[in-house]
Amino acid sequence: MTVADTAHAAGGSFLDTPGRPGIAGWIFSTDHKRIAILYLTAMLTFFAIGSALGVAMRLEQLTLGETVMSATTYNAMFTLHGVLMIFTFVIPGLPAVFGNFTLPILIGAKDVSFPRLNLFSWWLFMLGATIAVTSLFTGGGPPDTGWSFYVPYSIKTGTNVPLAVLGAFILGFSSILTGLNFVTTVHRMRAPGMSFMNMPLFPWALYATGWVQIIATPIIGITLLLVIFERLFHIGIFDPAIGGDPVLYQHLFWIYSHPAVYVMIIPAMGAISEIIPTFAHRTIFGYRAIAYSSLAIAGLGSLVWAHHMFTSGLSEVSVLVFSLLTFLVAIPSAIKVFNWVATLYKGSIELTASLLYALSFIFLFSIGGLTGLLNGALAVNVHIHDTYFIVGHFHYVMFGGTGFAFFAALHYWFPKMFGKQVNERLAKIAWVPTFIGFNMLYFTMMVLGVQGMPRRYYDHLPQFHWGHVFATVGSWVLVLGLLMMFGNLLAALFRGKKAPANPWGGVTLEWTVPSPPPVLNFDTEPVVNARPYAFNPGTES
């Protein structure tokens, strides 16, 4: 029993000490740990809705012709699926939940730099998400443009584009303010002795991500407003009939939405960089390279947006530059993969459920990243752009990547956040259908895409039929796995064994405080004087 465990037994955790009674103790709390759990609850709800939409879409593709819904409904489904998954789950993602919970503790701080702004970010998130969901039920019906809202169709369609786009606009502010908060926190609130080079890798990742959130998100905000203005006031910026340019919209949209995918993946990579050393019981291999690669990915990733537009009619010079840069941004990601695998070398590895998800991340993210090379090659892009190959590719990186990293982080930090332990055996059993179903569903999509199946199709030509059937069955296996995983986590929440302060033998600061932590995290401010991940002092090389 450590000092931390005794303090926990005295009942002084943040869960036991709300500022106000009842629900007000949660939704008006400025404690970063409560805000993290508010985000987690909301985001898992939106993930469930988004998943239900996905399952329904796959059901429609089970037979040729109409199966369970009309084309209008299907088009609305894939639009809302994209909007909810991207803006309310994957982009807030690990930062909103695990960044909020662990960042201050990992750097030895009591909270983030701006706790009230942090709460406000969550309220903006809830407002934006609610408005987006409301577009399902009002006006001319839910938007049917796809989450990318390409003009002129998004200008002309009678469906409720303005409301959905307004929701996304407000969600953007939540992201900007969170990024601002985290960047400032990392600069201003590190414990004495914790230089940048003594800082763990998850804060490094959150730092790099915060810059992208601050700089890139305003662009999509303005662009979405311009779509609303074009619809309402015919200002002539995007509509070619009145002098506008549809490709200008594409540039403005993607100059945010590509960096956005790095907002999605960099924090996920940061969490993996915490998890692997802990369960390998040794230091991370190549700390500096991983830290700098987060910055490199954020920087280079801001320069490649038009690789989404190779068939839009761009100049040959443009496509050359964007293709070249796209291949360069793959290098820092490759380096991380090598470093994670090298961290397993001469480790003393405990294959927990969290590590299993983290290793799956490496495999699935590699597939996603390698298919990104195919997308970036100009000649190949002509064939696979706007097909199911793309749909498979981005689900591998966003779901196999960020999603699986989220699950790994959830299993890793669950004991710290809730003070309960998760049943390891059941967690690993749940992994099996999740992993198998995932690959059945999304690998098949890439095959369909190469065969010529376009995306955003309500129906399909007969030659694609068996691929669709196989993918749909895969979606059921995947959902079964997810239900088992979340069921197991819920059971742990209510009936799990009490968790000690350091169930895994980790060496970062969160494992030195009780599970769950007290309100202000530390009784005395920690002083740091060692490199991070010093598991085996005396064996350094």
Add this chain to the structure above:
Amino acid sequence: MFESASNVAGKVDEVFLYITALSVAFLVFITAVMIYFVVKYSRSRNPKAEDIEGHFWLEATWTGVPLVLFLSMFYFGWTNYRYMRTVPRDAMVVKVLARQWAWAFVYPNGKQTSELTLALDRPVKLELESADVVHGFFIPAFRVKEDVVPGRKNYTWFSPTVVGSYDIECTVICGVNHTYMLSKVNVVPEALFKDWYFGDSTEPPKAAAAGPGTKVDPTGDPGRGGQLAQAKGCTACHTADGSKLVGPTWKGAYGRRETLLGRDAPVPVDDAYLVRAIRDPQADVVKGYGAVMPPQRVSDQDVRDLAAYIRALP
């Protein structure tokens, strides 16, 4: 399904195979190493771990080698793409007109069709025009794709290399019938193409036209009307078999009394109505349908033939 029927298909496929081969090799390697380490260095097998912080030459190698390989992937992707964008001087120019939700093809001699008929081994440049929103012109078997953006003059080119019939699909979400915005490329030997090109038919050469041929019938020629209904893209939204698409079915339509938008008393679907419906479709829309049909560029004879066709349907 991986059929390869144009001169550019090979250019795409060789880059695809190069990158895929390297990727599969890398994936198999990294996965095998990962699993090997997890087994060999498990807690039970290796109780004491080591804090190896880095290794300069190893890290330099695994930075430099991928860099060279990735740049080679970029290079082949770029050079083959340049071939795909350089149009030969002798390419025949065909205009591709995209609108919600049908394709139309206009040949140099003015012939307009709903399917793209081409001569084997002869290069064609497609000039892409949209009447409304962004569409995507895709021929999977040829590895040809380019977006059709209103207000822009996008193009693509290729030579078909295998006789046959191939799917054309739309690849940019353009509304409710995006999935059904389909057509075909029909590749025929050059001699057959020449006969067809200089003839009157707007149907693809292999499909024999049914009904009376070239005589112009003042009361309207239902056989020609049926061909026109295909060629002008009407069948994208109207059926002859009773099924309801974007527009009302023609089956049993003639003589039926329909309730129109904005009018209380039902109106018979007679010749006068049909003429109005084709020339000025937004004027009298059948209740329950949207006012989305664009006016058609058709001659008086075309209108008579179409009306005769609809009239003759059972």
